[in-house]
Amino acid sequence: MGMKSLKVWVSGLIYAAFLRESYALSADAYRFGDDIGSALGRRLSNGASIYFPGNDNFSNATARWSQWGKPNISVVVEVANQWDVAETVKYANEHDVPFIAINGGHGNIKSMENVHQGIEIWLHKLNTVAISDVGDTATFGGGILSHEVIESLWAAGKQTVTGVCDCTGFLGPALGGGHGYLQGRHGLIADNFVSLEVVTADGELRIVTPYGPESELFWAMQGAGHNFGIVTSVTSKIYDVQGEGLWAFERYSYTQDKLEALFDYLNIFGNDGNQRVDVMYWATISHEPDVDPTNPSISIFVLQEGVAAMDPDVSAPFRNLGPVTVNTNSGPYVDISKWTEFNMTSRACRKGGGYIARFPINLKNYNLEAQRTVFDVFAAETLDNPVFGHSNIMLEGYSSQGVRAINEASTAYPHRQDTILVSSVIIFDNATDRAAAEAFGNRMRDIFHDGTGEDEKHVYVNYASGDEPLETIYGYDWWRHIKLSELKKKYDPHNRFRYYAPIPVAGL
Numbered sequence: 001m002g003m004k005s006l007k008v009w010v011s012g013l014i015y016a017a018f019l020r021e022s023y024a025l026s027a028d029a030y031r032f033g034d035d036i037g038s039a040l041g042r043r044l045s046n047g048a049s050i051y052f053p054g055n056d057n058f059s060n061a062t063a064r065w066s067q068w069g070k071p072n073i074s075v076v077v078e079v080a081n082q083w084d085v086a087e088t089v090k091y092a093n094e095h096d097v098p099f100i101a102i103n104g105g106h107g108n109i110k111s112m113e114n115v116h117q118g119i120e121i122w123l124h125k126l127n128t129v130a131i132s133d134v135g136d137t138a139t140f141g142g143g144i145l146s147h148e149v150i151e152s153l154w155a156a157g158k159q160t161v162t163g164v165c166d167c168t169g170f171l172g173p174a175l176g177g178g179h180g181y182l183q184g185r186h187g188l189i190a191d192n193f194v195s196l197e198v199v200t201a202d203g204e205l206r207i208v209t210p211y212g213p214e215s216e217l218f219w220a221m222q223g224a225g226h227n228f229g230i231v232t233s234v235t236s237k238i239y240d241v242q243g244e245g246l247w248a249f250e251r252y253s254y255t256q257d258k259l260e261a262l263f264d265y266l267n268i269f270g271n272d273g274n275q276r277v278d279v280m281y282w283a284t285i286s287h288e289p290d291v292d293p294t295n296p297s298i299s300i301f302v303l304q305e306g307v308a309a310m311d312p313d314v315s316a317p318f319r320n321l322g323p324v325t326v327n328t329n330s331g332p333y334v335d336i337s338k339w340t341e342f343n344m345t346s347r348a349c350r351k352g353g354g355y356i357a358r359f360p361i362n363l364k365n366y367n368l369e370a371q372r373t374v375f376d377v378f379a380a381e382t383l384d385n386p387v388f389g390h391s392n393i394m395l396e397g398y399s400s401q402g403v404r405a406i407n408e409a410s411t412a413y414p415h416r417q418d419t420i421l422v423s424s425v426i427i428f429d430n431a432t433d434r435a436a437a438e439a440f441g442n443r444m445r446d447i448f449h450d451g452t453g454e455d456e457k458h459v460y461v462n463y464a465s466g467d468e469p470l471e472t473i474y475g476y477d478w479w480r481h482i483k484l485s486e487l488k489k490k491y492d493p494h495n496r497f498r499y500y501a502p503i504p505v506a507g508l
């Protein structure tokens, strides 16, 4: 027996001793039919661990941003390398047990609730960063978080497209496309993939590149990736930080009487999809008693790249609308998450609360009548039904040149011409309010949709609530569905990856 396999075998025995005790704690664990601790433990590397309910690490690994979309987990496998991922997938398949990879714990699509007594493959230890010698690409571990990407690149004078929230995974957003502040320059997160190392449903480790035998899988990973495998590492394009990497920021809060004027201006600002590449915004409609004690109000973060103070021609139109409050800030790119309250200590990164469900729709511009109707519905419903009082409507307007520059057929991400991401975000505490929350969220989404005047309804997969028809998420082109279903048949014929906006397997 070689040294490595001896170590693995010994570590398996240690796991077995430890886990046999933990095993008794979990009724769920009987489902596995053998002692998963020893049987799987001896197949894993020294750095891997297995946790059962009752253990603090189990609680950390399974804590969720939202109870909506929470998978039911019986065992957590904390993997330390790609082979641990592959072995766990094989083990789960041998025992016909569901498994799901978890990274940032922020996914909240209802289909994740279809994991019953599953194995969680906890990816957080796969968080390495290696910048290439030339400095134009970096390889990230599959369990890295957004802030780890941002900060490690920043230290080297580099950056790339990431999501805007520090604590989401880098790959959770990326596999559905991935929107962020730098997309106007460089496209979606997935547009920057150079190659991926992926454990597919059969437990095989594959290198997936745009040219070569897995090129179709590469296409699928750029927008429908959650359905096809577990990414253990990704090599992505990275870019030099320009100048000092400064950004300026202003946040304005308005009372509801400014609604039409603000969204009318945002249509001008959006410039029919040609919004300036260096400016972007993120708005919310919510109850902010300091701004208006009676009605919901509107707040908007406006960001400008490359300046120490916002240009007056960017800020003046917002200031001229008469906001109740204005906050300003400026500094390096890495500080943006603090200003926007998406940093690690923010509410957006807190786990363990109640239900948060999103009902998203993409827009190209705002229909002012629909905006007002939605506002009124939001105001009335949150007044009549205070359990939804912390809900909000999120409206994100990132610049989009980099996204639209890419041929839409060249990736699985289908909605490149949409420039505004809108989500009605319904927040509540009790499961008994789920049906009412869905009715509320869907009602607002329907109003937004009617306002587009289009038959097609476009939904960003990473914001989906979980009940949306597949074409709204993966596109209305028939060839996309055939291609995705055929790829499922090829790479995941038993539909093991069926928990995130699941795509049917052709012929099943």
Ligand SMILES: Cc1cc2nc3c(=O)[nH]c(=O)nc-3n(C[C@H](O)[C@H](O)[C@H](O)COP(=O)(O)OP(=O)(O)OC[C@H]3O[C@@H](n4cnc5c(N)ncnc54)[C@H](O)[C@@H]3O)c2cc1C
Residues within 6 Å of the ligand: 065, 100, 101, 102, 103, 104, 105, 106, 107, 108, 123, 142, 143, 162, 163, 164, 165, 167, 168, 169, 170, 171, 172, 173, 174, 175, 176, 177, 178, 179, 180, 225, 226, 229, 230, 231, 232, 348, 349, 462, 463, 499, 500
């Ligand atoms: C506060 C907040 C801010 C957000 N900001 C943005 C944003 O700026 N841009 C944006 O595009 N989206 C954003 N999103 C949406 C985000 O893309 C999704 O919620 C995404 O699912 C989160 O991924 P995660 O790793 O944090 O979650 P998890 O719950 O850990 O994972 C979600 C899904 O991704 C899969 N997954 C995760 N890692 C891997 C991997 N390495 N290989 C294969 N599958 C994997 C999981 O199996 C699961 O199905 C935000 C969400 C929240 C809650």
